[in-house]
Amino acid sequence: MMGQLHVSSAIIIIWVMGSFLAQWLPLDINHIQLEAILKPPTLDNWFGYDDLGRPVFDRLLSGSYTSCVVALTVILMSACIGTIIGTLSAYLGGMFDQVITRVIDIFLAFPGILLAIALAGIMGPGIDNVVIALSIVGWVGFARLARAQTLSVKHREHVVAAEVMGTGRAKIIFRHLIPLISTPLLVEATFGIASVVIAEAGLSFLGLGVQAPDASWGSMIRDGTRYMLVAPHLVLIPGMALMMVVLAVNLAGDRLRDRLDVKTQINENGV
Amino acid sequence: MFRIILARLVSTVIVVFGVASLVFLLIHFVPGDPVDMMLGENAQMADREALRESLGLNRPVGIQLLHYFSNLLQGDLGTSLHSREPVVQMLAERLPATAELAMASLLISCLIAFPLGIIAALNKGKTWDKTAMGVSLLGVSIPNFLLGPVLILIFSIYLGWLPVSGREGLDSMVLPAITLGTALAAVLSRMIRSTLLEVLQEDFIRTARAKGDSHYQVVIRHALPNAMLPIITLLGLQLGVLLGGAVITETVFSWPGIGKLTIDSIMKRDYPVVQGCVLLISLTYVIVNMLTDLLYAWIDPRIRLGQ
Numbered sequence: 402m403m404g405q406l407h408v409s410s411a412i413i414i415i416w417v418m419g420s421f422l423a424q425w426l427p428l429d430i431n432h433i434q435l436e437a438i439l440k441p442p443t444l445d446n447w448f449g450y451d452d453l454g455r456p457v458f459d460r461l462l463s464g465s466y467t468s469c470v471v472a473l474t475v476i477l478m479s480a481c482i483g484t485i486i487g488t489l490s491a492y493l494g495g496m497f498d499q500v501i502t503r504v505i506d507i508f509l510a511f512p513g514i515l516l517a518i519a520l521a522g523i524m525g526p527g528i529d530n531v532v533i534a535l536s537i538v539g540w541v542g543f544a545r546l547a548r549a550q551t552l553s554v555k556h557r558e559h560v561v562a563a564e565v566m567g568t569g570r571a572k573i574i575f576r577h578l579i580p581l582i583s584t585p586l587l588v589e590a591t592f593g594i595a596s597v598v599i600a601e602a603g604l605s606f607l608g609l610g611v612q613a614p615d616a617s618w619g620s621m622i623r624d625g626t627r628y629m630l631v632a633p634h635l636v637l638i639p640g641m642a643l644m645m646v647v648l649a650v651n652l653a654g655d656r657l658r659d660r661l662d663v664k665t666q667i668n669e670n671g672v
Numbered sequence: 673m674f675r676i677i678l679a680r681l682v683s684t685v686i687v688v689f690g691v692a693s694l695v696f697l698l699i700h701f702v703p704g705d706p707v708d709m710m711l712g713e714n715a716q717m718a719d720r721e722a723l724r725e726s727l728g729l730n731r732p733v734g735i736q737l738l739h740y741f742s743n744l745l746q747g748d749l750g751t752s753l754h755s756r757e758p759v760v761q762m763l764a765e766r767l768p769a770t771a772e773l774a775m776a777s778l779l780i781s782c783l784i785a786f787p788l789g790i791i792a793a794l795n796k797g798k799t800w801d802k803t804a805m806g807v808s809l810l811g812v813s814i815p816n817f818l819l820g821p822v823l824i825l826i827f828s829i830y831l832g833w834l835p836v837s838g839r840e841g842l843d844s845m846v847l848p849a850i851t852l853g854t855a856l857a858a859v860l861s862r863m864i865r866s867t868l869l870e871v872l873q874e875d876f877i878r879t880a881r882a883k884g885d886s887h888y889q890v891v892i893r894h895a896l897p898n899a900m901l902p903i904i905t906l907l908g909l910q911l912g913v914l915l916g917g918a919v920i921t922e923t924v925f926s927w928p929g930i931g932k933l934t935i936d937s938i939m940k941r942d943y944p945v946v947q948g949c950v951l952l953i954s955l956t957y958v959i960v961n962m963l964t965d966l967l968y969a970w971i972d973p974r975i976r977l978g979q
Contacts, residue, residue: 506683507690511950512957513916515934519950522938523698599815603920606817607935619817626821626924630829640818648813655809 409656412649419462420469428459431614439632449634452624457638460616464639467605467617468646471532472597478536480590483543488574488582490544491551501544508541514600521609528617531610535600539593546589550582557581584661591654595647602643618643673976676969684962688955695951696740699943700733723753727944749951750944754937759948763930767952769839770922770929773852774914776845780853781860788857789864794891796869804861811858816917820851820924837926848925852917856910863906867899874898901972908964912957919953 434454442449448458490501508516520534554560555578563573604610605619613620618639625635707720707729724730727750728739743750749759792804827847828836835844871877872895880894919931926932930949937945969975 503686503690506687507694510687510691510958510961511694511954512912512914513919515916515919515950515953518916518919518934518938519698519946522935522946523943595813603815603817607920607923608939622818622821629821629825633825636818636821636825640822643815643818644813647815648809651809651813 409649409652412645413653416465416646416649417469420466423462423466426462428463429456430459430463430616431455432459439628439635441632441634442638448638449632451621451635452628452632457621457635460621461618461639461642463616464618464621465642467528467611467615468598468601468643471528471535471601472594474532475535475539475597475601476590476593478532479539479593480543480586482536483540483545484547484579484586485574486540487544487547487549488551488578491548492555492570492574492578498548501548505541505545505548508538509545511538514538514603517600518604518607518609521604526609526612528611528615531601531604534604535597539597542593543586543589546585547579547582550585551578554578554581588654588658588661591650591657595650595654598643598647598650673969676975677966680962680965680969684958687958691954691958692741692744692951693737695947695954696737698947698950699727726751749948752937752942752945754940754942754945759944762933762945763948763952766928766930766933769927770918770931773845773848773918773922773927773929774911776849777853777856777914778911780849781857784853784857785860785864788861789868790891790896792861792865793868793872794887801865805865808858808861811854811861814854816851816855816921817924819854820847820921823847823851824925837924839928848921848927851924852914852921855917856914859910859913860903860907864899864903867902868895871895871899901968904971905964905968908961911960915953915957 432455434450436454438450438454439452440446440450440454442457446456446458448456448461451457451460486501490498517531517534517538520537521530524530524534560573560577563577568577601610602617602619602622605617606623608620608623611617611620621639622636622643625632625639628635707723707727708715711719711723721730728736731739747760749763751758752762755762788804788808792801795801824836824847827834833843834846838844876898877890877894880890885893918929919934921927922929922931923935930953934946934949934953937943937949
């Protein structure tokens, strides 16, 4: 198991570093070389060229940046919004809690990434809209978890003591409740990263994410499927990268859960 | 039992109402004027007004919502902006294809998940367990828009056994069903393993072993039936993953179902059809979940006999 941890951590580190290096390296993601069209990987160039003769390696790194930034932004936004709403709902209770619970139920009634597809499709293609759509869908999981966790800790002595001493509600929530429930939320966030990476690639695959000529692993796979007979590397290379990152993040999440020993009903599938 | 059904029905009605309202509000997410987005900048004034009128966008939102619900209750989802057909009719044409695909995927995922989960649970911590769970993790991590093309590459292009896409005959369904079923199989096998492990620790399993039942009998007669209850509920919840995944899988294989219709209408900016598709898929999910809950209550004698 230790070996697994090392491999998965290494993949995650390469992914994140590669993504941010992509901003500094002199990449030629739009450099068209007609003589290199659909050239398969060779010893000189391990990743080959795509249907317009652009280097696949450069586009892979650039796509890595897209997936990394989208994943981190979406998880950060949905975790913050979801945690605050969920904690507030459980702590205040009453009508507010009832309304929030219903809203959560309604959002959860949309299967899989269908709502994100519909939102991204209706708002129009573009990476900003993908981030918005995935955050609108993503906060619900965090809210549900934060609410359930808060319900179980809100009658603890230190919270009651703080209330008796006249501590304000905001301070109770941020100082006494959220730190206490942050462990399961952290695990949820880790699995969430894996599903957002898949969701971003999926939306880009459908043509709703990044627009040409920018690169995303999903759009690379989509463009590659047209040339699968002559150049399967166009699908396989971004596909392998995507799978390795998702697998690594899922493994890291499993390890984190076991180590922190979170005994809650965390959705195994993430968001 | 009656009270359980009533309570579940009431909460379902509330969720259905909320889902329908959210789908109605979708069109208001269009940046700027939806009519401009649909017709483009150069449209004639008269055309714009005609479209605004036909979509009802010239009326106050409250009235629009009321109108939308009264139409919905009469089974009217509007007409397509593109083909001028009633949306309900378009959905009805596409529904069998998606239902067929979903059923086949469900079957395939059960065929994969049950053996995998049972083997893993019975060999907890051993190589078999690790292999089975490794396969399942792989299944969770491979997105269907990658698995689909890879399967096409192997079975349709290199081996030439199965058609690349379309919906003609049973063999055209094999690859889409495997693509869609894999993710579900992966999640399901993990759930079966953990549920079974929990059940295997119960006292009645020890009793069964003590009275001399074989290992096989203990698992098939005592452990599995008791593990089925949570598995049924989880299966219902996971159907959402299946329905959401159908949108992408149908696009990969040009499978003429609701999912493909959703993406095609998004591309054509045919908003009434998009709304209809999203509504139909989500309502199916809500209703299936309600039915699984009721099934659960009916199967479990502790709930059925009213404790």
